Amino acid sequence: MLCTTKLLSLEPFRLLPQSQLDWICDRASALQITPGSTLFHEGSSPQGFFILTSGRISITKLSEGIEMPIGQDEAPAFFGEIQVLTGENSSVSIHALTDCTFYRLDCGDFLELLHEARDFERSIFQVVAQRSRGLESFIRGREKMAALGTLAAGLAHELNNPTAALVRAFESLIPAIRELEHLNLLYGQQNPDPTETRQWIDFRCQGYEVILNGSVDSMTLSDQEDELLEWLEDKGIKDAWKFAEPLAAAGVEVATIEAFMAPWNYQTSELEQGIRWLAISFDVRMMINNGKLGAERISTLVHSMKSYSYLDQGAKQFIDIHEGIDNTLQLFSYKLKQGVTVLRKYDRTLPQISAYGSELNQVWTNLIDNALDGMNETGTLEIITSRDGDYLRTEIIDSGTGIPSAIASRIFEPFFTTKEMGKGSGLGLDLVRRAVENRHRGIVTFSSVPGRTSFIVCLPFSSEE
Known part of the structure; x- marks a missing residue:
């Protein structure tokens, strides 16, 4: 049976009175796993709140079909709070490196404890925020490396x-x-x-x-x-x-x-x-x-790659939006030649804009890559630039199957992906949104029906630092 002494070795539980500590010990069920065993797999449904009282575990995440180590942890520690709170499937896998002893609280018991102990709840949410930032940072790094590897x-x-x-x-x-x-x-x-x-x-x-x-x-x-x-x-x-x-x-x-x-x-x-x-x-x-x-x-x-990355140039400069898009298309030419027709409808009278060139090219990379995936690399890719009031409007249209209306409201959410596990991180469109809205004070929207999905990026002609 779980004793209160082991619970008190974890900071959030020090905020609980003795009665609630005893309640946890009564409710928790013991679980022993051996080295090499898995506590839960990435993609599994919420199974409860786990407290590790002895042993050492590793945390991994699938990336392009390869299980990548994110980190390790040893007792005392706790896991599973994010999945219980969000109701979503696990974004990581946890494996035992040594003989491990866990105690598990059911999802309902953990949520009841949170609601009754506000200080404990606040402490748990601080841990959730810290872990989410760490996981997001790791995945963003992997996303950039995966994009670089693709290119x-x-x-x-x-x-x-x-x-x-x-x-x-x-x-x-x-x-x-x-x-x-x-x-x-x-x-x-x-x-x-x-x-x-x-x-x-x-x-x-x-x-x-x-x-x-x-x-x-x-x-x-x-x-x-x-x-x-x-x-x-x-x-x-x-x-x-x-x-x-x-x-x-x-x-x-x-x-x-x-x-x-x-x-x-x-x-x-x-x-x-x-x-x-x-x-x-x-x-x-x-x-x-x-x-x-x-x-x-x-x-x-070589020129396209150098221009794509804006080597030897300052972080922010006046750029020709068409040059960035064409350089990105040039680097995707190995995919385009398989069966994609590219239609460019550029307004060449548009002025240059002050922007972070390499970040915008990441925007074009993610949108074009998603468009090619949506068409299964066969179809028509149309790129249109025009003036829209005080904004330079860029529209990227593909002839793919479209985005189901049931998930349309979630596509910009971090970690949300429709690709099979390990193939997509769910941060590509989040990166697009952050780069356009936060870095360039722009607007990104989309519309989708079967046969026509359009992402529209509007960037201001003048921007403040």
């Missing part, structure tokens, strides 16, 4: 293709340049006519222009490649398949090359040497072009 994974995915293109280009570039050097040496040993050399160089330069401008469409390119391959094979050119693609990409047609090669009477050795030189030259130009495109893509992604 980092997306960035790594997006960087992979241009990086691979660069590697492929440089791997093939060196042997191609060596081959060109060898062909140039052979050509030089033949004491060529300068006029003839000029013709070859001009022909190559024309091909370079076509490659740089990308003026050959894919359908034409395929047809030209087939025609060139057939012509090269008819002329007895060795490895004709290697040369057909770069020649076609440079806009070379069979009639053009026939007219150009006519003065040499189509002598196979000279013809092959000339064709090889042209094709490898075009191939090198394409490699450089592809490598340049890959480098530009990497540069764009």
